[in-house]
Amino acid sequence: MTIRIVTDSTADISPETADALGITVVPLTVFFDEETYQDNIDIDNATFYEKLQASKVLPRTSQPAPALFQETYKRLIQEGATGILSIHLSSQLSGTYQSACTAWNSLSEEERTIPFEAIDSKCISAAMFMTLQKLSAMNKEDSTLAELKTYAEDRFSRTHLLAVLDTLEYVKRGGRIGGAKALLGNMLSVKPIITLNKEGAVVPVEQPRTRTKAFARTSQLISESGPLEDIAIAESSEEVGIQLAEALKPVYSGEIPRYKLGAALGTHTGPGTVAITFVTEK
Template identity: 60%
Template sequence: MTVRIVTDSTSDLPLEQAKALGIEIVPLTVTFGDEAYLDNVEMDNAAFYQKLQESKELPRTSQPAPAKFQETYTRLIDEGASGILSVHLASKLSGTYQSARTAYDTLPADAQKTPIEIIDSTSISAGLGYPIIKAAEESRQGLSLEEIKANLLDRLERSRIFAVLDTLEYVRRGGV
């Protein structure tokens, strides 16, 4: 029995690395105009940036439906997870964390017997991805859900993201 790790596509984890570590990624949806893509499933980063340059409209994202998280949690429980740590991008930026909470709240009572901790990372991208990688490694080492959660929260608290923009064009187009 092992603790399983769930996150969303804003963690920017390479899919091969996530798969190797047993990390489950629930994708957000990226929309350009009338075209919608599952983030990092139907559109990778290179295609996203290409589309961003070509599109007259800025992209929008939408959170995964609670049913997607519920499907993931149920499958992991059925596979024998002893606990689930579900870590998501900042709730100030998206409703993804709330979708994960709703999914848990509406799980059948027997599924809720497996401990599931849902965490608002207050971060995004590498600030989210690196702590998740470390949590998955700790799970493989056999640490408990409580130990992994405590270590993850400590890493998140100490993480900071700094960004350098090549251009201010998209900030301007976004109205900021």
């Protein structure tokens, strides 16, 4: 069976890694005023954060249009796919998941010749990437579409994310702060810790005054979460990724992979953001 896995660029998978994993990535669009870029295709992470810090205008992002998903699904079917599993960032953060579902349902019955499943991961960035890597390995061992879906849904239900922001300015300006509005007011000088709740919406955790305190508190929260099945860091810069990894050493002795935090999420969290994502054991 040739199952094809589709995701979006907020999973922060490089084109080279996506090819190696056999995963198709549909990009979101990033706008810097009049300049338009396909996320992780026309603009890499380093260039994005340079532009973000220099830009007087906050960039914005846009979900892929249903037509782009339709084009992707049709191509995969023509290439011989026997099933498609489409996994996307939290529907509380973007309309990407709904766009994917709309695209498939808009295909004619003659075009929808194979099974299709879509999953709202209720996650983003490395929290998606970790499970996509596992699914790729399972897919190469000829797992069924139902097995892949069941595994993914179980993993995502045990996946957590804690992000330390350098400032609340970007989430405030971008309007994506959601349930974390309680952090605003005169608290823009803090180094806030935010997370995603079970529905995949942004909610506040705490508001440490310094990055050192924020990393120490994040480390403590990780230690209180119980045995871990998987863990990874998503960094806007190497500096903050290394700092967080060092802070985690007292509570986690294993190696922690570090991945780059992409433009789609960085637009709304700003430079200096770093996140730890982890999967708790069953």
